[in-house]
Every structure is written in structure tokens, then in C-alpha cells.
Amino acid sequence: MLPRADGEQRPGLLIVLSGPSGVGKDAAIAALKARDVGVRYAVTATTRPRRPGEINGVHYYFYSREEFEAMVARHEFLEWSWVHGHMYGPPIAVVRGLLQEGHDVLLKIDVQGAANVKKRVKDAIFIFLAPPSIEDLVERMQKRHTESAEEVEVRIANAYKEMAALPEYDYIVVNEDGRLDKAVDEIQAIITAERLRVYPRRAEII
Amino acid sequence: MLPRADGEQRPGLLIVLSGPSGVGKDAAIAALKARDVGVRYAVTATTRPRRPGEINGVHYYFYSREEFEAMVARHEFLEWSWVHGHMYGPPIAVVRGLLQEGHDVLLKIDVQGAANVKKRVKDAIFIFLAPPSIEDLVERMQKRHTESAEEVEVRIANAYKEMAALPEYDYIVVNEDGRLDKAVDEIQAIITAERLRVYPRRAEII
Numbered sequence: 001m002l003p004r005a006d007g008e009q010r011p012g013l014l015i016v017l018s019g020p021s022g023v024g025k026d027a028a029i030a031a032l033k034a035r036d037v038g039v040r041y042a043v044t045a046t047t048r049p050r051r052p053g054e055i056n057g058v059h060y061y062f063y064s065r066e067e068f069e070a071m072v073a074r075h076e077f078l079e080w081s082w083v084h085g086h087m088y089g090p091p092i093a094v095v096r097g098l099l100q101e102g103h104d105v106l107l108k109i110d111v112q113g114a115a116n117v118k119k120r121v122k123d124a125i126f127i128f129l130a131p132p133s134i135e136d137l138v139e140r141m142q143k144r145h146t147e148s149a150e151e152v153e154v155r156i157a158n159a160y161k162e163m164a165a166l167p168e169y170d171y172i173v174v175n176e177d178g179r180l181d182k183a184v185d186e187i188q189a190i191i192t193a194e195r196l197r198v199y200p201r202r203a204e205i206i
Numbered sequence: 207m208l209p210r211a212d213g214e215q216r217p218g219l220l221i222v223l224s225g226p227s228g229v230g231k232d233a234a235i236a237a238l239k240a241r242d243v244g245v246r247y248a249v250t251a252t253t254r255p256r257r258p259g260e261i262n263g264v265h266y267y268f269y270s271r272e273e274f275e276a277m278v279a280r281h282e283f284l285e286w287s288w289v290h291g292h293m294y295g296p297p298i299a300v301v302r303g304l305l306q307e308g309h310d311v312l313l314k315i316d317v318q319g320a321a322n323v324k325k326r327v328k329d330a331i332f333i334f335l336a337p338p339s340i341e342d343l344v345e346r347m348q349k350r351h352t353e354s355a356e357e358v359e360v361r362i363a364n365a366y367k368e369m370a371a372l373p374e375y376d377y378i379v380v381n382e383d384g385r386l387d388k389a390v391d392e393i394q395a396i397i398t399a400e401r402l403r404v405y406p407r408r409a410e411i412i
Contacts (some may be wrong), residue, residue, distance in 0.1 A: 137332075166404060170403065171403055172402060193395050196395075
């Protein structure tokens with residue numbers, strides 16, 4: 001537990017940053033990391049092979065497919081998902097350890113994963129990073145990818161589905177074009193405000 | 207109602223800044239005003255005589271004692287109090303008007319007044335501006351005033367009483383010596399975060 005200005009102990013906050021695919025979650029996390037807002041980022045476990053220069057426990061926890069599946073079977077992930085043929089997920093033990101040490105933990109999770117975290121964690125703080133509009137999101141996707149019309153349609157359908165999750169969140173931060181700094185300012189303000197609560201939300205992993 | 211980035215209307219927030227006498231509420235408000243954080247400050251009504259240069263409806267609403275007392279009798283103040291022999295209080299009609307126009311309203315109120323506001327308003331946001339310690343608060347008072355030992359004792363007793371109200375508040379901001387800017391940053395972060403809620407608190411005056 002970190003000491004508070006008033007001398008009391010404050011338990012760690014669990015902040016979940018989520019939002020539709022393509023909205024800019026990675027860029028927001030990178031900008032937050034550059035600012036050093038005093039949160040910890042839980043190292044994710046993956047079955048993806050280690051690349052040169054990557055350190056186990058720093059960049060990822062590298063597991064074999066068998067190890068990862070055994071952990072899934074034991075419900076040892078807050079949530080997990082497939083990305084490009086590999087499994088990824090934050091181990092509960094890692095997140096719980098950081099929280100118990102009093103660190104505020106920020107997790108970047110897709111919308112589906114956030115719904116799962118919501119079931120497993122009491123009193124986490126959910127921030128929805130939103131595009132200015134669905135049209136804008138689709139446009140960004142089209143700029144980023146060279147995809148068939150069918151693939152684009154699937155992505156649009158997904159975007160609507162993901163936007164529909166908004167009512168489950170605590171905060172909405174709009175990532176306007178070319179104004180990532182404003183979005184990151186707002187995320188930082190949310191973290192600051194949550195730290196100032198007389199009754200801070202104490203994340204409990206069930 | 208002011209438009210939100212996502213096109214929906216957001217009702218005005220009512221933010222109550224309070225805290226023990228001598229903690230620095232006036233200085234915090236002055237600093238907030240200088241920053242222009244997009245909130246409105248409800249003009250207070252008073253029975254104090256108008257001073258040269260003061261404009262009715264801008265600096266204060268100036269009322270006679272009889273008018274003020276009639277308004278008190280009709281419960282037309284959010285709260286009111288005596289200060290140096292004059293009556294002061296924010297008229298409900300003023301606060302309600304600003305909120306209905308979609309403005310976020312900031313009220314500076316003493317601890318006793320804040321308790322009354324809490325009874326009259328649903329979903330206001332209560333910020334407690336706190337000294338680093340009771341000892342610090344007493345020291346500041348002693349620097350500001352040349353008072354008898356008895357007067358100081360009364361003030362210390364009041365400070366304890368006022369600090370005891372903390373559990374009724376949503377947020378605590380510590381006004382550390384020489385770090386008013388940090389306290390004002392934190393108040394600003396709270397206002398920003400509350401504006402970003404998926405379900406903003408809509409202040410309702412009962």
C-alpha cells in the first residue's frame with residue numbers, strides 16, 4: 001500500500017482502458033507511459049514465440065501453448081484472447097500482486113475482454129476510449145488496412161457491437177483526430193480523481 | 207444543456223468546495239477562476255451594504271435584512287450563514303437556473319453549509335479541501351490572526367469538528383503549504399473526470 005497525503009493507506013486501483021478495435025488504445029497507453037502517471041502496467045502472458053531482445057517477465061511472460069491452456073483451465077487469467085493465432089492474457093497473480101503492493105494498475109483490454117474482467121473484478125474503473133463517431137472509426141480502419149469490402153463490413157459490424165458496450169463503462173474519453181494528448185489528459189484526470197476519493201475503489205479480484 | 211462530444215446533452219454538475227475554516231478555500235477559488243475551468247460561480251445574496259464599485263447581481267445580490275429573512279422563511283436559499291454580522295447565501299433560483307442552462311456550477315461553502323446543501327441536493331459532488339494536518343491548520347490560523355488563547359482554543363475545537371465531516375464528502379484534496387497549484391490541479395482533475403462519466407451526476411435541488 002502506498003501512503004496517502006493524510007497518512008492513511010490507499011489500496012491500488014485497477015483501471016481498465018478499453019474501446020473498439022482501431023480507436024487508438026495502444027497509442028494512448030504509449031503516451032501514458034511516456035508521461036509516467038504513476039500506474040503499473042501488468043505484464044501479459046502469451047504463447048507467441050519470444051523475439052530477439054524480448055525479456056521474459058518484462059515484455060511478456062512467454063508460455064508454451066500447453067502451459068497457457070493449463071492456466072486457462074485453472075482460471076488463472078483475468079481474461080484472455082486469440083490475436084493472430086497466439087493466446088494473450090494478463091495473469092491474475094500478476095495483477096493481484098501489484099494491487100496488493102498498493103500500485104495502481106492499468107490494463108489495456110479489448111471490449112470483449114473488458115466484459116470478462118467486469119465479471120471477475122469488483123470495483124475496477126472502466127474507461128471507454130471512443131472514436132468521435134462510428135464513421136470516423138471505419139475511416140481510420142480503412143486507412144490502416146488494405147482490406148476487401150467484406151472484411152471492412154465485418155469490421156463495421158464489430159465496431160457497432162463494441163460501441164454498444166459503452167453503458168457498461170464508468171467513463172468515456174473521446175479520441176478526436178490529432179488530439180491524442182487531450183484524450184491522454186482526460187485519462188490522467190480520471191486516474192487523479194479516482195485517487196482523491198474519500199472512499200477509493202478497492203479492486204477485488206473474485 | 208451543453209452538447210457533449212458524442213452529441214448527447216449533459217446536465218450541469220454542481221460541485222461543492224468546502225473544508226475547514228482557514229484551509230484556503232478562497233485562494234483555491236481565486237486560482238480556479240484565473241484558470242477558467244469552464245464552471246460558473248453562483249452569485250451569493252447578502253445583507254451586507256453594497257460597497258463602491260460593487261454591482262448588484264455581479265458581485266452579490268444585495269438584499270435588505272427583511273428581504274433576506276423573507277427568502278429564508280420561504281426556503282429560497284441552498285444554505286445561508288452569518289458572517290461578521292451579515293447574512294450570506296446562494297439563492298436556489300440562481301443555482302438552479304445555471305444548472306438548467308447546462309452550466310457546471312461551483313459553490314464554495316463552509317462545512318456546516320455543505321451539510322445543509324447535502325440535504326437539499328441530490329447528486330452534487332462534494333470536495334473537501336483539507337490541511338495537511340490539524341496542527342498545520344491551527345498554525346495557519348495563528349499566523350493570520352492575532353487572537354487570545356481562548357479564541358485559538360475555540361478555533362481548534364471547530365477545526366476538529368469540521369475535519370470530522372470528511373466522511374460525508376466524495377473527494378479529498380490536501381492543500382499543502384505553498385502548493386496551492388497542486389490542489390487546484392486536483393480540483394480541476396475531479397471536475398474533468400466527473401464530466402467524462404458515462405452517467406454524469408445530474409444535480410437535483412429538492
